[in-house]
Amino acid sequence: MDEAIHINHKDFPDLITKKCGFSEEKAAREYHYAVTDKYGEGRFNRIMLGNGIEVNMVDVIFHNNLRLHYKLKQPLFEVVYMISGDLMFFNNEMNSIMKMRNGEANITFSNYVEGWLEYLSNKHYRYISICTSQPLSKALCADEDWDDEIGDFINIDNKLSNHLMIPQKINPILQVPFIQMKENSMSSLLRLVYLESKAMEIVALTLENEIIKHKDTTCKIKLNKSDLSKMYLVKKIMIENMENPPSILELSKMVGLNTYKLKVGFKEIFGTTVFGYLRDIRMEKARLLLENHELNINEIANEVGYSNPSHFATVFRKKYGVTPGHFRF
Known part of the structure; x- marks a missing residue:
């Protein structure tokens, strides 16, 4: 098995180009990493949007199993939609191996994440992730007056965090903007504007339908x-x-x-x-x-x-x- 270490988002380009020998192309705020013939075929597309949010579009097939280890010490919010392929991953916080299948999604919402994900040989993996490695309150709003309120609004406990990380069939409401991102064919500048709007839509829908509603039904306390x-x-x-x-x-x-x-x-x-x-x-x-x-x-x-x-x-x-x-x- 080929293995690579993914330390954090900033190290990702060096990891892909140096460790795995993938070729790199850059255009505006987009990075394209093409899988070389030695490893397989396809590419990773990384798109840097405003407020620290990024979109990763993956479409790859590997000749051999490839495991990527990661250790992220900064806050991470990520929503992943698996279009095709069964992606195995392990998270130290949950201490269990999980599999994300076609049509499933999971949400990572944590201050510290460590584990690995594994691509099996000759499997076609296609998925999209929306993520930010800074506090989500900063990514959502640069307005200082709203920062503490948003921080309270999206604060979740470990139980809910672990529940969200378990892959589940994607909510149809959430699936629509993911598909629109995948099928978008606008020119480069307008494409970035469009992708940013869809990324923020996905973040908002995730917070509203998967986090806030859950909190509203569970976060009741007794007050004397x-x-x-x-x-x-x-x-x-x-x-x-x-x-x-x-x-x-x-x-x-x-x-x-x-x-x-x-x-x-x-x-x-x-x-x-x-x-x-x-x-x-x-x-x-x-x-x-x-x-x-x-x-x-x-x-x-x-x-x-x-x-x-x-x-x-x-x-x-x-x-x-x-x-x-x-x-x-």
């Missing part, structure tokens, strides 16, 4: 009177510190709750996340200040915790449908 009092204390702290709010970890220490109970309990009681509530009270205060006409818009932005007036205007428009300037006049 003391817990309820602490939740209202959280609201009070956020109101008093909206200009420079504490982090979730800092909040949990201030009120004496673990971060999980704080995040889940707050949303159960108030119907929004801690940072969603912060955004709402900031915008309400900003609206009142705009109506008073005593401060200019830059001063109001600072007053409610935004150092960047443009960022403030964007969040205000999302909330009220108009810019602060149009609201005032």
Whole structure:
């Protein structure tokens, strides 16, 4: 068996070209790695999109079994759709060998991933993966005001993470954008724009249908009177510190709750996340200040915790449908 070591995403080009002797071509943000006759036929296409998201399209046949080992120390989010071929893989976190078959998909959502995947000889493997090796909250949104809220929104426990990693028949809703990516034949520039839109669609559908809905049915907790009092204390702290709010970890220490109970309990009681509530009270205060006409818009932005007036205007428009300037006049 031929073997190669895949350390992380950045090492992938060197791994393929040097260890396996595959040829490499680069065009804009696309990398094409052609399998040489020594190993088989086909290619790996790697497409680097915005916000650290990448698409990998694989269409290969190997003469001999090939096992790729990987050890990823940075956060990884990946959705894989297997079009053809039975791909064997092992993940240390689950400590089991699994097989992904035609028409199946799996989701990796972990801060540390180690294991291997194996291509069997003379099998035609075709699959597409959407992945990012940076925190998913960063890939989804560069807006600092939404970063903590998104982080809470997509935070999952090990039980759910392991469940998602088990290959299952792909959800038809999720299958459609994968197929559209595979069959896309647009010119290079428009192709990248199209692929990025489809990749983000897949990420959104995965979060909504495979993660958020699952969490909504499982993440219920019991809160006693003391817990309820602490939740209202959280609201009070956020109101008093909206200009420079504490982090979730800092909040949990201030009120004496673990971060999980704080995040889940707050949303159960108030119907929004801690940072969603912060955004709402900031915008309400900003609206009142705009109506008073005593401060200019830059001063109001600072007053409610935004150092960047443009960022403030964007969040205000999302909330009220108009810019602060149009609201005032």
